[in-house]
Amino acid sequence: MQKIIDAHIHLDLYSEFEQKEILTTLEQNDIAGLITVSNHLESAKKNLELAKEYENVFPAFGFHPEQVLPKENEMVKLINFIKQHENEMVAIGEVGLPYYLRKEEKDIELEAYLELLEQFILLAKEVDKPIILHAIYEDAPLACSLLEKHSVTNAHFHWFKGDQKTLERMKANGYYISFTPDITYKKEIQNIAENFPLSKVMVETDGPWQFKGPFHNQMTNPNMIHESMRVIASIKQVNLQEAYGQIYQNTKDFYKIRG
Incomplete structure (x- = not known):
């Protein structure tokens, strides 16, 4: 195994x-860092505290869209809070649209969520940070349109699911996507x-x-990523070492992580 970064985890x-079990075993599991996304203000505060205690925790602050x-x-x-701690965070996130x-x-009104997402996109542009998006299936094109409207390209669509047309649009815009352990069985x-x-993958x-397949009934641990890496290398028909090197560098570059 080689070093890799978990590009999206709700550590709080x-x-x-x-948390202690995960954080104290990162090195032995070859996990170089965690991008810890937030659901709301209290979540952001917890992630900031974890980041102050552990140097390999990199927090992102936002408001998860799958809630009121x-x-x-x-x-x-x-x-x-975000503006006050912009130098301590690596991104705005998790934000997006309420598909589920x-x-x-x-009776959920999508327009209000679109307005909120646009507000976060503008904030990401203002503080010059990447944005982490929860926008899947028919919501993804809507998020793409808002990003294009404001010329924001530093976008990470986590656990993306959608059609080929949207995928091509995302490729053309230079967005990143990331894969969870369900890539091993879906x-x-x-x-x-x-x-x-591969140059835009995390x-x-x-x-x-929690996941099914080989991870059924297991606590989700960043070490599961190594199984994802083996599958990705096979799909992309590249050497496993090359896949690790590329995806590790992708994540460091996107989130401006040093070391």
Whole structure:
């Protein structure tokens, strides 16, 4: 195994015991760092504290779209927090559009979520940081349009799922996507990897989200990424060492991680 970075994990959602288990075994598992995304202000505060304690934790601050919209005063506090700590974060995230929430609640107004996403895109541009997006299937083109509207290209679509037309659009715009451990057992995800350039690929766990296949009933741990890497190397028909080197460098470059 070679060094790799988990490009998307909700570290603050693990128990303290699980966090310690993950963080104290990173080196032995060849995990060079964690991009820890946030769901809201309290989540961002927790991730910032973890980053202060562990040098290989790289926090991102945002508002996860699969929840009720924040009140105006909550957004003001979150934006102020982000601006106050912009030098301590690597990105704006996780932000995006509520695909799954709309499946459960048909009366959700998408327009308000689009306005919120646009606000975060403008904020990312203002603080000159990448943006981490939750935008899948028919929501992905909507996110692409907002990014294009404001000429933002430093975009990471995590756990992307969507059609070939959208994939081509994302390739043309230079966006990055990342794959979770479900690439080891889902043909849909394997097909996306086959059709996206390795130079724009990262790997993630999205932990503590749990997976099936070879990871059934296991706590999601960044060390699962190594199985993803073997599958990606096979799909892209490259040497495993080359795949590790490329994806590790992709993640470091995108998030401006030194060392």
